[in-house]
Amino acid sequence: MKMQLRKSVLFLLFVTVLAPIVLYTDTLGAYFTSSSSKNEFMEDVSTFTFAGEVRPLNVLPQESSTMLKEPLGVVYSENSIESSSNYSDASSGENTRITRQLTEESVEDKTTNSSTLNNNKQSTNENPIRQVTETTREAEAETEKEISVKAEQNDVKKEISSQHSEPIPEDVSDKTELKHTSRNSGKDILREQVKPKTEKQNEQTVMPDARVLQLRDQLIRGKVYLSLSGTKSNPHFIRELRLRMKEVQRALGDANKDSELPRNAYDKLKAMEQTLLKGKQIQDDCAAVVKKLRAMLHSAEEQLRVHKKQTLFLTHLTAKTMPKGLHCLPLRLSSEYFMLNSSQQHFPNEEKLDDPKLYHYALFSDNVLAAAVVVNSTLSHAKDPSKHVFHVVTDRLNYAAMKMWFLAHPPGKATIQVQNVEEFTWLNSSYSPVLKQLGSPSMIDYYFKNRRGDSDSNMKFRNPKYLSIMNHLRFYLPEIFPKLEKVLFLDDDIVVQKDLTALWSLDLNGKVIGVVETCGESFHRFDRYLNFSNPLISKSFDPRACGWAFGMNIFDLEEWRKQNITEVYHKWQNLNHDRSLWKLGTLPPGLITFWNRTYALNKSWHVLGLGYNPNVPQKDIERAAVIHYNGNLKPWLEIGLPKFRNYWAKFVDYEQVYLRECNITP
Numbered sequence: 001m002k003m004q005l006r007k008s009v010l011f012l013l014f015v016t017v018l019a020p021i022v023l024y025t026d027t028l029g030a031y032f033t034s035s036s037s038k039n040e041f042m043e044d045v046s047t048f049t050f051a052g053e054v055r056p057l058n059v060l061p062q063e064s065s066t067m068l069k070e071p072l073g074v075v076y077s078e079n080s081i082e083s084s085s086n087y088s089d090a091s092s093g094e095n096t097r098i099t100r101q102l103t104e105e106s107v108e109d110k111t112t113n114s115s116t117l118n119n120n121k122q123s124t125n126e127n128p129i130r131q132v133t134e135t136t137r138e139a140e141a142e143t144e145k146e147i148s149v150k151a152e153q154n155d156v157k158k159e160i161s162s163q164h165s166e167p168i169p170e171d172v173s174d175k176t177e178l179k180h181t182s183r184n185s186g187k188d189i190l191r192e193q194v195k196p197k198t199e200k201q202n203e204q205t206v207m208p209d210a211r212v213l214q215l216r217d218q219l220i221r222g223k224v225y226l227s228l229s230g231t232k233s234n235p236h237f238i239r240e241l242r243l244r245m246k247e248v249q250r251a252l253g254d255a256n257k258d259s260e261l262p263r264n265a266y267d268k269l270k271a272m273e274q275t276l277l278k279g280k281q282i283q284d285d286c287a288a289v290v291k292k293l294r295a296m297l298h299s300a301e302e303q304l305r306v307h308k309k310q311t312l313f314l315t316h317l318t319a320k321t322m323p324k325g326l327h328c329l330p331l332r333l334s335s336e337y338f339m340l341n342s343s344q345q346h347f348p349n350e351e352k353l354d355d356p357k358l359y360h361y362a363l364f365s366d367n368v369l370a371a372a373v374v375v376n377s378t379l380s381h382a383k384d385p386s387k388h389v390f391h392v393v394t395d396r397l398n399y400a401a402m403k404m405w406f407l408a409h410p411p412g413k414a415t416i417q418v419q420n421v422e423e424f425t426w427l428n429s430s431y432s433p434v435l436k437q438l439g440s441p442s443m444i445d446y447y448f449k450n451r452r453g454d455s456d457s458n459m460k461f462r463n464p465k466y467l468s469i470m471n472h473l474r475f476y477l478p479e480i481f482p483k484l485e486k487v488l489f490l491d492d493d494i495v496v497q498k499d500l501t502a503l504w505s506l507d508l509n510g511k512v513i514g515v516v517e518t519c520g521e522s523f524h525r526f527d528r529y530l531n532f533s534n535p536l537i538s539k540s541f542d543p544r545a546c547g548w549a550f551g552m553n554i555f556d557l558e559e560w561r562k563q564n565i566t567e568v569y570h571k572w573q574n575l576n577h578d579r580s581l582w583k584l585g586t587l588p589p590g591l592i593t594f595w596n597r598t599y600a601l602n603k604s605w606h607v608l609g610l611g612y613n614p615n616v617p618q619k620d621i622e623r624a625a626v627i628h629y630n631g632n633l634k635p636w637l638e639i640g641l642p643k644f645r646n647y648w649a650k651f652v653d654y655e656q657v658y659l660r661e662c663n664i665t666p
Contacts, residue, residue: 219245231283237279319633325659364471375414375416388415394470476566495626513598516602516603531581541592569593614644
């Protein structure tokens, strides 16, 4: 329909305007001899009026030769440049413009169009009317091509729309159309389309959840007006303002998004805005408002600081406290253990405990449930469980409970041993400097004195667990396992996700311990754990050296014995008797003791942070051999991160009778 309409218009134009002119070609040729008369003619014809409407003719020039500007991206042919130099300035400017237009329209088919351009240039010089008519025909052919392309695009749009619930936006088809039209006309269309589109985008760019933010802002402004002297003296306004604030608070509730607001929220917002305008009229002292806002900001910052401090204290307190269920469990297990006969209190396969050809694990824990998860998760991924031996060391209070758990839930074909640290008679204060320090009054005072009001940036180091020798047993592995060559040390807050047997076949290249380094660009380096203001530390270590993690470490006990690592540990513990080199804990002395004696493992062996960092990448967790809940947010505590809890909980049988009796639930 559009093509027929255009043909009718062009035919009528030719009959009414151009045909009579052709009859007077000689007169018209004389008219074209002067550039001024030609320009007048072009201006008259280009603004031809049809049906009372002014419609410019695209095939005729729209600017005079004096105002003609070179468009961007013009493609010139050599012939057009040569021909333009052979004629007058006026006719050459016109010819060059037509050549550029035709060249741009046919840039996709250069060979065909170059011959067309040459013919057009010759005919232009002989007869301008023929140039106009030929250009008109080309425009008509181009229009037919555009219409056919648009029809194809509409068919594609319909087909795609039938496959999707939402219709295809019009601007998509418009952009596709531009690829098939001429470049010159494409630029004009693009300017016409992009401008309103940009304006529309600016109108639609609204801050998300703006209404919620506006309601909160109104509450703050209301609090300001409640406290200003000018508005305080107006009881009617104060009553109205308080009423509006209550309404806004009810409407706002716990909403964080506009979609969560009730339907009447906008009405409350408008009513509150009217009341605030009244307050602005009553109290127009801007200086007083600014002063009050600054006071409110300072008060809010102070409250935030206090709440952060309280949160930190309560988090550490929760981490130190044993949940009721985990306190009940060892008591229940211990009572069951002491009801057994002596012959029932032993584990099978004791002959495997000292076999260096097997895979030996060292696990030091006073948490029965956590130790059970470590053993269960390791065996569930072991290729040959019969070759795995678990050495569990616990304290006197949990020894019976730990044994009873694994007697009641034997680890299949694997071998297990439970030992009491009190039975290590060789481990005493005369042999171990750390035992002597842990029993000192100053150390006990540091941990147990009430310091809630004090500010301690290293509060995590004041956890009483550091008073337990259980935390330092990792530095006495050769003494605990004198007949073994390699031992894999596991913390009780880890979960094993892959078979670990490949670690025993690693060549540590003369190093003592295999570790996963934890340093990033500016954290987890030596200067974070050690006091480099002390000359003993600054002369011996590099502050930018990369830190590493305990939790999953393979130890070469033979190299340990050769390099006398235990004595190195004792030496530095004696130097740190006043805690001037590092705060308490096991990682700082571990960094010092195994300095230049570590073998870096691939990071996928050991992924940390699940006990404090909610942003641990999911892909890192899924490909990790061991995931570590280091930090205060342990998975067996209520404060544990919910998104990571299931990795641990799936290895706990909550239907087990002891867990149900102690009300331990997921």
